[in-house]
Amino acid sequence: MKPKIIVFLILVSSTVFAQVPGYMGKRFVIGYENYFFPAFYGPGKNNANPGPSFSPGFNTTHCLNIDYTVKQRMNVCFSLQHLRTGIAYKGDDYAYPKESKYSGNFSTPAQLxxxxxxxxxxxxxxxxxxxxxxxxxxxxxxxxxxxxYENNNFTTHEQNYYENVPITLGTGEYTYRNFAITYSLGKQRIFFNKLVMDYGIRAAITPVVIPTGLYTVDNVRDMDDRFKVDSRFRIFRQQLFNFHIGLGFLAF
Amino acid sequence: MNYSVLKKSIYTGIIALLFSSAANSQFAKDYTPIVSSGSLPEEFLKTARAMSIEDIKTIGYGQDRAVKQQFVMSNNYFLKDLLLSGEVLINDPLTKYVNKVADELLKSNPLLRQQIHIYVTKSSDVNAYAFDKGFIFVNVGLLAQLENEAQLAYILAHEIDHVMKKHSVTEYIENVKLENGTSNYERGSYDERSLAKYRFSKEQESDADMEGLSLIKKTNYSIKALNGAFDVLQYSYLPFELVDFKKSFFEDEYLTLPDTLFLKQTSDIKANDDYDDSKSTHPNIRKRRGAIEPELKVSDEASRKKYLVSEEEFKNVRETARFELCRLYMVERDYMNAIYASYILLEKYPDNLFLKKTVSQGLYNVLVNKSSSYNRSTISIAGNSSMSSRSYSIPDYTKIEGTSQRVYYMMDNLESKELNTIALAYTFKAHKQYPDDKTLSALTDSLFSFMINSNSLFLNDFSRKSKTELKNQDTIQVVKVDSTDVEESKYSKIKKQQQKVEVETEDNFTKYAFVGLLKDDEFVSRYSKMAKGLTQKPVTDEYVKKAKPQTKKKTTDAPFFGIDKVIFIDPFYMKIKNEHGKANVQFYESEDRQQVLLDIQKKCADRLKLQYTCLTTKDIAAGDIERYNDNALLNEWLGERFKHGDNNDELVTSSENMKQLIEKLGAKYVAWSGVYNSKGGAYRNTYFFILLDLETGKLMKFETRYTRAKDSNDLISSFVYNSLMHVAKKPKQ
Known part of the structure; x- marks a missing residue:
């Protein structure tokens, strides 16, 4: 529903600012953009911790942008984005309901x-x-x-400390909501009066620590909490600073 | 004297008389400004880049190759700019004549003659100059001052020597060396090197003087006449004739100007020919004259003549130049000289319409500047003074020498109301003489409007009886009073005394200016029409007095104009690269980008469905002389209009011709845009767009944009589209 409202608002604004020039009379830009930053030490979506098998990659966010010129120097922007990255497992740091540890391949991260x-x-x-x-x-x-995450790849030690017993932790999948405030510096060029190239840098701030302290690393209650904290840290780090480059076209 | 000799003399006299009367009759009634004709020469059609590539091929591989290349590019860029500026005249009577003199001068050297291209340029400066490429330009201002053909031949010979010896490039190379401290000429301090630049230039000028004289000696031109050429240069700041400016020029039976408005004694003309020339590119006149004087003395004058082409043609050309000069003074906003030069010519051609219009327009433009408080800083682009408007004020008369000083003094001392009255009286009388002339008619209306609006002068403020009539009336009453002094009251006596003083004083001369004109029905009806137009109500002087003056609408208020057709002229584009503290023009790139901007303009106009008429000279063909002339007219009009700034009341001289162009092109708006791009670390762009109403001179839109970015096509396109959108889109109802 929200996107529909936003599109509606854009259309309304187009009648309000009908005398805005845009580029050669065109004010609507639709395009793809990619936000990226190298993951030298991980984690990325396929690699977690540096090791013999670790290969540095990029953390990327794919983005479908819609820009509309509403004032001579202002565009309103709506975007749909998709990102995928990894969350490195924490070894024996899992203690709920009992002291447990991850026993899978540490190089393969949980998928966010x-x-x-x-x-x-x-x-x-x-x-x-x-x-x-x-x-x-x-x-x-x-x-x-x-x-x-691989919820069945955990072990615990019930009687004998050295005897690892497989254990299933959590549901294996959690969903969260989060938000960020971003600030970008960029430049747009137009080629052949049609193609729009956009490039620049972006910084984003996402909330990591809630004032109550509920989601701090040391104060997690279960796997849901565990990954909530981890994903927030991950998103924070991934979104903190990015380069971006995109290509679009002037629609109308 | 025998009969045959007498007969020959009579025939010669008759022919001379016929010629002179034919020449005079050309200017007796009117003057039509000179324009180019025929086909455009080849050099006008090439790009600066093409010219430079050709020239660079001829440069040898010496140590100065790079500097020479830079010179060639710069020289061709500015040459091309001048050739297409509209200032250069082609195949007109003046250029044809100057070329005939050059033919005579280089009769013995046809090969050199082929390399020399001479044109007359529309400039009031008393000057001629040459480009190494073989182009010599002679200003109209110089032709107007010359005394004879031999002087012109000598000046041409001087310039030809500059071309032959390629003085410009030599000087350029030497200047670069002097700046770098690598010159053998001078390696001293910065100041010493600066002075050395002038010294070097002076040496070349002296050389051209001597070689020019040698060239003249090879012809049959009079040598003694050459001395006068230096007089022409020395007194070039003075008008072309010294004629006593009489106050009767503006007077008639009723309008009598007070003597206080006229200087009794004008300043003497200083004859200092030995001025300090240490910071001048030319030696002072005394040195130049002194250098050639020994040669003048030994010359044999018997077979030599002042005129080899034609004395009549010379005089006709000079007269044309003088008429053209009146127009150029107006274009260059030198109203004092325009009025004085017209005055001189009016003594000779008292019924010349062009001259009367020049005087009227000159008076009107002085008037609107005297009374106005316009902000003239509006049209200023990137701090470029050549494109900036400046306020006009009458030059300080104390600095003027000679008889023209009276004009400066009078104009300076006239109050706005007085000047308005004089201008209206003069213009209306001219209008009565030439009732079909639209300019004079419109000027009359404008002067009425100005009188009512700005000076609050109404017909009731003017006396319908002359001073003489009032004096006579007064005398009769006084006699009556004397005979019946018992009836006369004290206050009646005071009033009569005051009236007597008023009639006898000269200060209120304007009051009696229209005594004759107020008897003219047209004069009164025109006044009524103007007053009615201002009030939209039945006119009475009292009502008009109470009416508020009309407020001027700001020209930039309306963001959209709904214009469907616009004339474009060649855009301006200059790319500068700042290197090592020097700003170097990127000549090739500038020319290329100018073409790009032209294409962008067309694309944007097409998209906006704005009808586009471009008077570009970029793709001009040999047969496009009409476009060349139209472009010249527009450039001149724009140049003059920009000088007026926000002062929309000031008349643009060529407005009359502009109406024909508007009809021809079917558009009455002209747009001019440009980009000034510099790179010195960061890019800096200044984009400007100007839209003017050619009919009224009104500045419709003036937009500038400063950006710190590369002048990419998309950036410039967005600017141009935005400007044109404002032009094309209809304003909201």
């Missing part, structure tokens, strides 16, 4: 995927006319996260 909705606006530099030139972008992102 998130579908995001973003809503924001780009303000182009003084002198420029949207959607061309350098800009600053402010955006609010809503994360709909899903964590999948």
């Amino acid at each position: 995927t998130s579908n995001n909705i973003g809503f924001g606006f780009k303000v182009f530099r003084r002198g420029n006319i949207a959607p061309v030139g350098k800009y600053q972008k402010f955006e609010i992102l809503l994360f709909f996260e899903k964590v999948k």
Whole structure:
């Protein structure tokens, strides 16, 4: 429902600001964008901890953008994003309901995927006319996260400390919601009067520690909590700083 | 004297008289500004880049190759800019004549003659200059001042020597060396090297003087006449003639100007020809004259003539130049010289419409500047003074020498109301003489409007009786009073005394200015029409007095204009690269980007369905002389209009011709845009867009954008589209 409202708002604004030039009369840009940052020491979606088999990769966020020029220097932006990364298992740090440890392959991380909705606006530099030139972008992102992990790959020691007994911890899949406030610096170029190239950097802040202290590392109650904390840290780190590059086209 | 000699003399006299009367008759009634004709020469059609590539091929592989290349690019860029600026005249009578003189001068050297291209340029400066490539430009201002053909030949010979010896490139190379401290000429301090630049230039000028004289000696031109060429240069700051400016010029039976408005004694003309030339590119006149004087003395004058082409043609050309000069003074906003030059010519051609219009327009433009408080800093682009408007004020008369000083003094001392009255009286009389002339008619209305709105002068403020009539009336009453002094009250006596003083004083001369004109029905009806137009109610002077003056609408208020057709002219594009503290123009890139901007304009206009007429000279063909002239007219109009800034009341001289262009092109708006891009670490762009109403001179839109980015096509496209969208879109109802 929310996206529909946003699209409606955009359409309404188009009539309000009908005299805005856009680029050669076109104000609507649709495009793909990729946010990325190298994962030198992990984790990425396929690799967790540095080791002999670790190969550095990129953490990426795929993004479908819709921009609409509403003022001479301003675009409103709506985006649908998808990211996938890994959460490294923590060894014997799992203590619920009993002291347990992960006994699977540590190189293969738990999978964190998130579908995001973003809503924001780009303000182009003084002198420029949207959607061309350098800009600053402010955006609010809503994360709909899903964590999948191998819940049957844990062991515990019931009587003999050295006897590892397989144990199933949690449901193997949890979903969370989160949000971020982002700030981007970028530049848009237009080629052949049609193709829009967008590149720049983005910084995002997501909440990690709630003031009550509920979600701190040392104060988790179960696997749901465990991965909630882990995914928030992961998202925080992954979204903190990114490069981005995108390609789109001027629709109308 | 025998009969045959007498007969020959009579025939010669008659022919001379016929010629002179034919020449005079050309200017007796009117003057039509000179325009180019025929086909455009090849050099006008090439790009600066193409010219440079050709020239660079001829540069040898010496140590100065890089500097020479830079010079060639720069020279061709500015040459091309000048050739297409519209200032250069092609196949007009002046250029044809100057070329005939050059033919005579280089009769013995046809190969050199082929390499020399001479054009007359529309500039009031008393100057001629040459480009190494073989182009010589002679200003109209110089032609107007010359005394004879031999002087012109000598000046051409001087410039030809500059071309032959490639003085410009030599000087350029030497200047670069001097700046770098690698010159053998001078390696001293910065100041010493700066002075050395001037010294070097002066040496070249002296050389051109001497070699020019050698060239003249090879012809049959008079040598003695050459001395006058230096007089022309020395007194170039003075008008082309010194004629006593009489106050009767503006007077008639009723309008009598007070003597206080006229300087009794004008400043003497200083004859300092030995001025300090240490920071001048040319030696002072005394040195130049002194250098060639020994040669003048020994020359044999018997077979030599002042005129080899034609004396009549020379005089006709000079007269044309003088008329053109009046127009150029107006274009260059030198109203004092325009009025004075017209005055001189009016003595000779008292019924010339063009001259009367020039005087009227000159007076009007001085008037609107005297009274206005317009902000003239609006049109200023990137701090570029050549494109910036400046306020006009009458030059300080104390710094003026000669008889023209009276014009400066009078204009400076006239109050706005007085000037308005004089201008209206002069213009209306000219209008009565030429009732079909639309400019004079419109000027009359404008002066009425100005009189009512700005000066709050109404017809009731003017006397319908002359001073003489009032004096006579007063005398009769006084006699009556004397005979019946018992009836006369004290207050009646005071009033009569005051009236007597008023009639006898000169200060209120404007009150009696329209005594004659107020008897003219058209004068009164025109006043009524203007007053009615202002009030929209039945006109009475009292009502108009109470009416608030009309407020000026700001030109930039309306963001959208709903214009469907616009004339574009060549855009401006300059790319600068700042290197080692120097700003170097990127000549090739600038020219290329100019074409890109043209294409962008067309694309944006098409998208907006804005009808597009571009008077570009970029793709001009040899037969496009009409477009060349149209472009020249527009450039001149724009140049003059920009100088007026926000002052929409100030008349643009070529407005009359502009109406024909508007009809021809079917559009009355002209747009000019440009980009100034510099790179010195970061990119900096200044984009501007100007839209003007050619009919009224109104500045419709003036937009500038400053960005710190590369001047990429998409960025420029977005600017141009935005500007044109404002032009094309209809305003909201």
